[in-house]
Amino acid sequence: MTYPTQPTSSHFVNGAYLEDAAGAALPVIYPATGQVIATLHEATPAVIEAALIAARDAQAEWAAMSGTERGRILRRAADIMRDRNRELSILETYDTGKPLQETLVADATSGADALEYFGGLAASLTGEHIPLGGGNWAYTVRQPLGVCVGIGAWNYPTQIACWKGAPALACGNAMVFKPSETTPLCALKVAEILHEAGLPAGLFNVVQGAGDVGRALVTDARVDKVSLTGSVPTGRKVYAAAAAGMKHVTMELGGKSPLVIFDDADLDDAVGGAILGNFYSSGQVCSNGTRVFVQKGIKQAFLTRLAERLADAKIGDPMDEQVSFGPMVSEGQLGIVERYIAKGIEEGARLVTGGKRLDGQGYYIEPTVFADVTDEMVIAREEIFGPVMCVLDFEAEAEVLTRANDTEYGLAAGVFTRDLTRAHRMVAGFQAGTCFINSYNDAPVEVPFGGVKASGVGRENSKAAIEHYSQLKSVFVRMDRVEAPF
């Protein structure tokens, strides 16, 4: 099988594709068939060195350009991404296994939104004037950090590359990006498009590899900032390594988010929210509301309607645009999900639907719903990162809020109710970086995205991301005489 827009080499460094066959082989597997569709190579120390040197060399000149000029290049890249959305989406589907129905609307398009948004913001990144007593004053200058390292997860490869690359570049930084070793293809296309749009060589480099390549980047003294999207255990390691070098960090990590459905909720909206928050991208979404707390009065109606709507899921060839549910990203991730399902059954949760691997090729597992789940069960405490919904019962608002917050994570939380006063009360109490009222998993670029507690540090998207890719220099200006004690 061939895919339509095959990158010509493993890495993209200093404005061009780069290969170093001495690196360990990195097979790219199409999750729908299990077939190897390409073999890339992990970055050798020489490739990592070339990327860091290119980034260092290019950054100062880029920072010296006006924000308008930098922004124009990002906005041009956004236009190219939109023009090529279909081919990029097909490649993303080969990389991740996600249905084309999804990748056409949620990956390159989301990446293009970030490029357009931060491109538009680039010219308005300024400091401030601070009047002081005695006619003295100060001003601040917003400056880039320098070389930023981006490290990606495998669920949204194009989006993650753009959500990190666009604000970094808008602020005048250079970036070295390491995609997940499971999905290495699409970030190369992002680099190609950025350079086609006029980005000077060296400013957005892509190097392939697993944790050891990531570690080499994070610990390099030339790197000023690390932005990771990944699991909490990896986040702890990367955060610690970055701290040793006193580097800036953004940590976009995992979650076990609560979704609370009150008796008065619109049933179909609530079921729709629970489906979006558990089964989109076969459940491989960090902010998913996988602990679905359903008030006792609506429980049966909720489960019945959910089962009806799940029967409409079309599972199959992700390239078929009618298909709405694809395979897991890898054999390994499928195994993790199967073990959690077995654990849920062993712990006494009631399997309502799904639970089985599908016969045939590819890493398919049915959308799975457990009911009668209790707070202490492993399936209700640990991030599964697959299509497994846990339905938990509750009776009272105060009780459910305490239980919703009883987790080390704090990425997202949602509430479905027609009582908006109650909705805002719940949201005020949720320990989460992103909350949803009568909705779930919206992630527009204009809105800050990130976690609290173990789910992360910093924010992506929106004006808030600028704070995490720039720093302020304060300049004091004395207008009166200098008074010294002697």
Ligand SMILES: NC(=O)c1ccc[n+]([C@@H]2O[C@H](COP(=O)([O-])OP(=O)(O)OC[C@H]3O[C@@H](n4cnc5c(N)ncnc54)[C@H](O)[C@@H]3O)[C@@H](O)[C@H]2O)c1
């Ligand atoms: N909060 C968010 O925005 C967000 C978005 C998507 C996914 N996620 C999380 O990502 C996880 C799934 O992705 P994954 O399995 O790729 O995560 P992972 O933690 O296994 O890997 C993430 C990335 O870190 C790299 N890495 C691993 N060890 C490293 C080390 N010691 N130093 C530097 N880099 C290292 C990996 O190669 C990969 O590129 C889930 O927990 C999910 O919730 C979070």
